[in-house]
Amino acid sequence: MFRKLTLTLSLVFAAALPALPVLAQDGPLRIEITDGVTEPMAIAIPAFHGDAEVAGRIRDVVAADLTGTGLFREIPRDAPVAQPASFGEAIAHDDWRAAGAQALVSAEVTQSGDAISVKFRLFDVYAGQAQGDGMQFDARAADWRRAAHKIADQVYARLTGEQPYFDSRVAFVQETGPKDARIKRIGVMDYDGQNILWMTDSSSLVLAPQFSRDGRRLVYTSFDSGFPQIRVMEVATVTSRPLTQDASSMAFSPRFSPDGRWIAYSREQGGNTDIWLMDAASGAQRPLVQSPAIDTAPSFSPDGQRIVFESDRSGNPQLYVVGVSGGEPTRISFGDGRYGSPAWSPKGDLIAFTKQMGERFHIATMRIDGSAERNLTESFLDESPTWAPNGRVVMFTRVAPGGNGQPRLHSVDITGRNMRPLSLDFAASDPSWGPLMP
Amino acid sequence: MTVWTKPVAAALLLTLAACAQPAPPVTQTAVVDPYASAGGGALYQGDLAGGTLGAEATAQYFNDTVGNTVLFAANQTALTAEARSILARQAQWLNTHTNFSAVVQGHAEETGTREYNLALGARRAGAVQEYLIAQGVGADRVRTLSFGKERPREVCSDEACYAQNRRAVTVVNIVGAGS
Numbered sequence: 001m002f003r004k005l006t007l008t009l010s011l012v013f014a015a016a017l018p019a020l021p022v023l024a025q026d027g028p029l030r031i032e033i034t035d036g037v038t039e040p041m042a043i044a045i046p047a048f049h050g051d052a053e054v055a056g057r058i059r060d061v062v063a064a065d066l067t068g069t070g071l072f073r074e075i076p077r078d079a080p081v082a083q084p085a086s087f088g089e090a091i092a093h094d095d096w097r098a099a100g101a102q103a104l105v106s107a108e109v110t111q112s113g114d115a116i117s118v119k120f121r122l123f124d125v126y127a128g129q130a131q132g133d134g135m136q137f138d139a140r141a142a143d144w145r146r147a148a149h150k151i152a153d154q155v156y157a158r159l160t161g162e163q164p165y166f167d168s169r170v171a172f173v174q175e176t177g178p179k180d181a182r183i184k185r186i187g188v189m190d191y192d193g194q195n196i197l198w199m200t201d202s203s204s205l206v207l208a209p210q211f212s213r214d215g216r217r218l219v220y221t222s223f224d225s226g227f228p229q230i231r232v233m234e235v236a237t238v239t240s241r242p243l244t245q246d247a248s249s250m251a252f253s254p255r256f257s258p259d260g261r262w263i264a265y266s267r268e269q270g271g272n273t274d275i276w277l278m279d280a281a282s283g284a285q286r287p288l289v290q291s292p293a294i295d296t297a298p299s300f301s302p303d304g305q306r307i308v309f310e311s312d313r314s315g316n317p318q319l320y321v322v323g324v325s326g327g328e329p330t331r332i333s334f335g336d337g338r339y340g341s342p343a344w345s346p347k348g349d350l351i352a353f354t355k356q357m358g359e360r361f362h363i364a365t366m367r368i369d370g371s372a373e374r375n376l377t378e379s380f381l382d383e384s385p386t387w388a389p390n391g392r393v394v395m396f397t398r399v400a401p402g403g404n405g406q407p408r409l410h411s412v413d414i415t416g417r418n419m420r421p422l423s424l425d426f427a428a429s430d431p432s433w434g435p436l437m438p
Numbered sequence: 439m440t441v442w443t444k445p446v447a448a449a450l451l452l453t454l455a456a457c458a459q460p461a462p463p464v465t466q467t468a469v470v471d472p473y474a475s476a477g478g479g480a481l482y483q484g485d486l487a488g489g490t491l492g493a494e495a496t497a498q499y500f501n502d503t504v505g506n507t508v509l510f511a512a513n514q515t516a517l518t519a520e521a522r523s524i525l526a527r528q529a530q531w532l533n534t535h536t537n538f539s540a541v542v543q544g545h546a547e548e549t550g551t552r553e554y555n556l557a558l559g560a561r562r563a564g565a566v567q568e569y570l571i572a573q574g575v576g577a578d579r580v581r582t583l584s585f586g587k588e589r590p591r592e593v594c595s596d597e598a599c600y601a602q603n604r605r606a607v608t609v610v611n612i613v614g615a616g617s
């Protein structure tokens with residue numbers, strides 16, 4: 001298995017970095033997220049100008065975002081380079097180059113009452129020029145972390161050519177209490193575990209929240225009636241209402257269509273679980289996949305035209321794809337082991353899923369036709385993958401074994417590199433990564 | 439002297455005892471066996487063991503003595519012979535204690551995804567429900583519920599615990615008492 005990444009630099013001064021491939025004599029500085037060489041790009045993030053306290057905090061978040069991807073490394077903060085006296089002053093490219101930097105982020109933060117303003121520029125140190133335009137972000141002072149994520153997103157997007165993902169939020173389930181009487185509640189946080197907002201109290205068991213594509217709503221499974229039913233939550237107002245209330249039929253595992261108009265979910269009748277579609281506005285429902293087997297865990301393609309789901313109709317759980325207008329599902333997984341909880345990448349190219357092989361679990365990906373299956377992780381129990389909005393990183397739940405075993409959120413990139421736990425001081429499961437925020 | 443039948447004499451004595459007033463007129467009444475049409479007269483059957491009748495009509499008795507839990511093999515939803523024997527006792531109890539209804543909770547071990555285990559627990563609960571109904575329990579008295587892997591009975595992460603967690607638990611409640 002390849003767990004590598006190509007660092008492809010298009011640099012004018014090729015001789016300075018003989019170990020790195022040079023693809024072009026000009027063009028932008030670029031790091032590509034594919035298999036290959038695993039050298040992170042060296043980036044300088046000198047102290048931001050302006051209001052020292054908030055500037056320092058924003059600088060640190062920008063640095064944490066970028067280095068947290070594993071694609072960048074910060075050159076030492078004490079590199080012997082003369083710091084520019086102001087934001088507008090020319091960059092000493094030669095000195096930064098000598099200090100090992102390939103790119104440099106310069107920024108200035110001004111605070112006025114409850115408002116902050118952050119200007120930044122990205123420089124290609126080897127080309128000796130700015131890469132892209134300078135930008136300014138204005139925000140409430142309380143949203144200083146978002147301003148930092150916006151800058152990091154710009155740097156990431158310009159240097160990788162991919163869509164960014166730092167200014168995004170993740171819905172999750174917090175878990176407390178003993179394993180046989182777990183207490184769960186739904187929260188929403190920044191992608192890096194900060195700014196937690198609680199969406200439910202701990203009075204009833206809740207499972208697997210899923211964001212709508214616009215990030216305004218969550219659908220989830222709640223046992224508040226005593227039986228699993230699905231509910232929808234308006235995130236801004238933290239108000240929820242039931243979507244199903246049929247006492248003779250359990251409902252769970254809901255997900256929004258990309259346009260937010262439909263909810264695909266699992267509906268149980270007489271012990272058998274099928275996949276149904278509900279009109280999110282009217283509540284009207286119709287069956288989509290019906291069989292005597294277990295059909296569950298639906299996830300929409302980005303164009304909303306297809307659904308990947310899990311079914312044990314072959315004898316053990318495998319992945320299938322079906323059009324939203326119905327028809328015979330097509331099986332796409334054929335390997336050994338048990339496949340579950342598929343999640344269609346927002347980029348459309350891959351499906352992430354949980355795979356159980358013997359007594360080990362993996363988060364894995366395959367192309368949408370089932371080819372190129374690849375394990376990204378391995379542990380006692382990994383499950384419930386969710387995609388970053390740019391389709392390059394997967395977050396998932398890793399459960400430790402035993403009576404005191406706790407679930408923790410982790411992320412890994414699609415090359416299997418950079419596996420890391422989220423920095424949370426509590427147990428959590430069932431992440432759902434929301435959209436990039438406007 | 440008038441020859442009274444014993445019951446009439448008893449009735450008169452009771453009447454006399456109740457009110458020491460001038461004796462009311464005596465009405466002669468035939469003794470009728472109210473159970474005759476049900477296949478015989480009421481017969482003395484001997485003493486019941488102390489308190490058993492009341493104790494049987496409790497959820498506690500159902501849980502501890504009848505047995506409220508059946509176990510399943512890994513990834514299976516078929517009822518074992520042992521499970522069927524427990525469920526036959528459950529059905530007998532439910533058929534006797536018709537003022538109770540039941541909720542069958544299906545569970546799964548922790549290996550397996552959350553969604554699949556919810557569906558698996560539902561299937562196990564459904565298998566139990568179907569069996570109880572086949573044994574004569576009214577369909578409107580048995581509901582099902584799945585907890586998937588959310589409520590294990592044992593918390594260790596090996597087969598000894600998993601075997602106890604792959605289960606369906608029949609929870610009985612007096613009708614109208616809520617669940």
